[in-house]
Amino acid sequence: SQKIEQNSEALNIQEGKxxxxxxxYTNYSPAYLQWYRQDPGRGPVFLLLIRExxxxxxxxxxKVTFDTTLKQSLFHITASQPADSAxxxxxxxxxxxxxxPTFGRGTSLIVHP
Amino acid sequence: SQTIHQWxxxxxxxxxxxxSLECTVEGTxxxxxxxxxxxxxxxxxxxxxxxxxxxxxxxxxxxxxxSRPQDRQFILxxxxxxxxxxxxxxxxxxxxxxxxxxxxGQGTRLTVV
Numbered sequence: 001s002q003k004i005e006q007n008s009e010a011l012n013i014q015e016g017k018x019x020x021x022x023x024x025y026t027n028y029s030p031a032y033l034q035w036y037r038q039d040p041g042r043g044p045v046f047l048l049l050i051r052e053x054x055x056x057x058x059x060x061x062x063k064v065t066f067d068t069t070l071k072q073s074l075f076h077i078t079a080s081q082p083a084d085s086a087x088x089x090x091x092x093x094x095x096x097x098x099x100x101p102t103f104g105r106g107t108s109l110i111v112h113p
Numbered sequence: 114s115q116t117i118h119q120w121x122x123x124x125x126x127x128x129x130x131x132x133s134l135e136c137t138v139e140g141t142x143x144x145x146x147x148x149x150x151x152x153x154x155x156x157x158x159x160x161x162x163x164x165x166x167x168x169x170x171x172x173x174x175x176x177x178x179x180s181r182p183q184d185r186q187f188i189l190x191x192x193x194x195x196x197x198x199x200x201x202x203x204x205x206x207x208x209x210x211x212x213x214x215x216x217x218g219q220g221t222r223l224t225v226v
Contacts, residue, residue, distance in 0.1 A: 099145075105155060
């Protein structure tokens, strides 16, 4: 069956460091991969999208990589700040017309001042 | 600009009672609409999606149903709630073409007692 795996353990880092979150998938051939941020009690908010033929995407302090051979995406936040503390979700979209996002469980990031 | 409204924000219902959650989207036409559920410590589980009025696809067999009576209105219902229906329910929309992001509502925290 299709699986999207994100580390269930919270990631604790110090302010100013780079946070790296992992999204692995199996039995899936996504055409696109998205990353969202979710704050407690709120709906997810879209951050970045990367296509299967793209290796890397950047937006301000965010960087996403996509390795379809490893079936893995890495999400980096450089110069992390306490305000970056949240749960980060990856979502996969298959080609074929529907583009329905299928989400992982998310990883909680805690940035300590 | 586009907005999505979801209500109520919180709901406490007894077992066996009916449920109706409503979601409306403004500022766009013919959106894809989604209902997700997020149980404590779990990821976003897709419950239903709709690509047009009256077109509902169910992803998980369960005690819930969905309807789309108007282009920008999506309703989640149950005739008799179970304890296991408790969770955080999220409505979302995306454009009906391409690989764009999903926009989420504020969510409804449902507690079945």
